[in-house]
Amino acid sequence: MSSDRKKRKRRKTKAGGIIHTYQRYDPVRFPGPTQPAPDLISGAFDHMLMYGNRRELTSEELARAIRIDPSQIQGLGPSLDGLIAMLEQRKQKILETYETGQVLEKSWMAYANLATSATPPPLLIDRYEHAVNQEQIYDLERLWYAVENDRxxxxxxxxxxxxxxGNKYQIEDLASRYTFVGSETLEIDQAIMVKEELEKIDELLEQLRQAQENSQIYVIDMDMLSEFADEPDLEQLQNIQRMIEDYVKDLAESQGLDDVSGHFNLTPKAYKVFQGKLLERIFSNLQESKTGRHSGPIEGEGSVEVQQTKAYEFGDSIAHMDLPQTFINSLIRSGTGDSIKLHPDDIEVHKTRNSPKCATAVIMDMSGSMRYEGQYMNVKRMALALDGLIRSEYPGDFVQFIEMYTFGKLC
Structure with a gap:
C-alpha cells in the first residue's frame, strides 16, 4: 500500500500532463518571466555613434535586429524543420528530373547561329567579331552604342x-551551381524558369535556417514561401510575426523607444538606459583596488548637519543655528535676569558635512587617426558613460565635453 502511495506521489510531482501536452506547453522548457529581455537600444546607439545617423526604425527592422531565444516560440507555429524538409525535397525532385547537357548545347547553338547571321557595317566588322568571340555582353553593348542608327x-x-x-550565361550558371542527375531535356526558357525556382528555394532555405537559429521570423519572405508552402502554415507563421512585433513594441516602450506612427525614435529614457548599460559593462570589468584612495575633510560646506558645533562666523547659515546652546551662552554671559539679550558671540551653529562639487572638462581626440579600429565609438561611449555617471550619482557637478580635431568644439 505504501509503494502505491509513493508511485502516485511521484506522478503528481511530474510537470506537464495530458492538457499541457495538448496545448503544446512544456513547463520545464518554457522560459520563465525573469529571463533577461533582449537589448533593443544598444544596436541603435552603436549605429548612431558610428555613422551619426538617427534614422527612424520600423517595427519590422527592429524585430530583425534583436535576438530571441528559439525556445520562446517553440511549438507556436508550423515546424521550421518541416518547411526546410519540404523545400529540400522539392529541390531534390527537380535535380533528379532534369539534365542540362542538351540545353547547354542548345543555348550555345542559338548564340552561334544568331551571331553568324548578322551583317555588321564594314567599320565595325573587327569589333563585332572580337565581341562575339569573347562572348562579353559589355563589348556587345559598347558596339551597340557605336552604331550610328539605333533602329x-x-x-x-x-x-x-x-x-x-544573357540566356546562355544563366544556363551555364545553372549547370555549374547544381548537379542534375535526371534524364528529361530542358528547353532554354524552361531552364531559366527552373534556375529561378531553385534560387528561390535556396534563398528560403537560408532564411528558414536563420530563423531557426535566432527566431528571426521576419527574415522569411512570406510571398516567396507562399509559392511552396500550404496556406495554414503561412497563416501560423504570420501570426508568429505579429506576436513578435507586439513583443518588440512592449520591449521598446520599456527601454525608452518611442513608437510614432509605426517608427521608433530614441528618447531621453533610452539615453539613460544605454548609459546604464555602458556603466554596468565598465564596472563589471574593473577589479577591486585600494590605490588612489585618500581621506579628505569630512566637515565643510554642505547641507547635512553633524553633532559638533562652532562659534558663528560671518557667512555661516543661520539655518544651522544651535538654539539651545546659543541661549545657554547668552545666559552664562548676562547672568540671571528678567530678559535675555543675544549677542553675536553667543550664537553657535552646527558644523555640516562636506559636500564637494566638481566641474570637469573632457577633451576628446576626434582626429583622423581615431577612425581606425573603431576608436571613434569608444571615445563616444566613454563620454556617454561619464555623462550618465555624473548626472545620476553627482547631480551637483558639471561636465563639459570638447571635441578636438583641427579646431576645438563644445559638444
Whole structure:
C-alpha cells in the first residue's frame, strides 16, 4: 500500500500532463518571466555613434535586429524543420528530373547561329567579331552604342544577340551551381524558369535556417514561401510575426523607444538606459583596488548637519543655528535676569558635512587617426558613460565635453 502511495506521489510531482501536452506547453522548457529581455537600444546607439545617423526604425527592422531565444516560440507555429524538409525535397525532385547537357548545347547553338547571321557595317566588322568571340555582353553593348542608327537592322540584331548571350550565361550558371542527375531535356526558357525556382528555394532555405537559429521570423519572405508552402502554415507563421512585433513594441516602450506612427525614435529614457548599460559593462570589468584612495575633510560646506558645533562666523547659515546652546551662552554671559539679550558671540551653529562639487572638462581626440579600429565609438561611449555617471550619482557637478580635431568644439 505504501509503494502505491509513493508511485502516485511521484506522478503528481511530474510537470506537464495530458492538457499541457495538448496545448503544446512544456513547463520545464518554457522560459520563465525573469529571463533577461533582449537589448533593443544598444544596436541603435552603436549605429548612431558610428555613422551619426538617427534614422527612424520600423517595427519590422527592429524585430530583425534583436535576438530571441528559439525556445520562446517553440511549438507556436508550423515546424521550421518541416518547411526546410519540404523545400529540400522539392529541390531534390527537380535535380533528379532534369539534365542540362542538351540545353547547354542548345543555348550555345542559338548564340552561334544568331551571331553568324548578322551583317555588321564594314567599320565595325573587327569589333563585332572580337565581341562575339569573347562572348562579353559589355563589348556587345559598347558596339551597340557605336552604331550610328539605333533602329538599324544591325542594332536590333545586337539587342537580340545580347539577350541570347544573357540566356546562355544563366544556363551555364545553372549547370555549374547544381548537379542534375535526371534524364528529361530542358528547353532554354524552361531552364531559366527552373534556375529561378531553385534560387528561390535556396534563398528560403537560408532564411528558414536563420530563423531557426535566432527566431528571426521576419527574415522569411512570406510571398516567396507562399509559392511552396500550404496556406495554414503561412497563416501560423504570420501570426508568429505579429506576436513578435507586439513583443518588440512592449520591449521598446520599456527601454525608452518611442513608437510614432509605426517608427521608433530614441528618447531621453533610452539615453539613460544605454548609459546604464555602458556603466554596468565598465564596472563589471574593473577589479577591486585600494590605490588612489585618500581621506579628505569630512566637515565643510554642505547641507547635512553633524553633532559638533562652532562659534558663528560671518557667512555661516543661520539655518544651522544651535538654539539651545546659543541661549545657554547668552545666559552664562548676562547672568540671571528678567530678559535675555543675544549677542553675536553667543550664537553657535552646527558644523555640516562636506559636500564637494566638481566641474570637469573632457577633451576628446576626434582626429583622423581615431577612425581606425573603431576608436571613434569608444571615445563616444566613454563620454556617454561619464555623462550618465555624473548626472545620476553627482547631480551637483558639471561636465563639459570638447571635441578636438583641427579646431576645438563644445559638444
Amino acid at each position: 538599324s537592322p544591325f542594332a536590333r540584331h545586337l539587342v537580340q544577340l545580347i539577350e541570347v548571350l
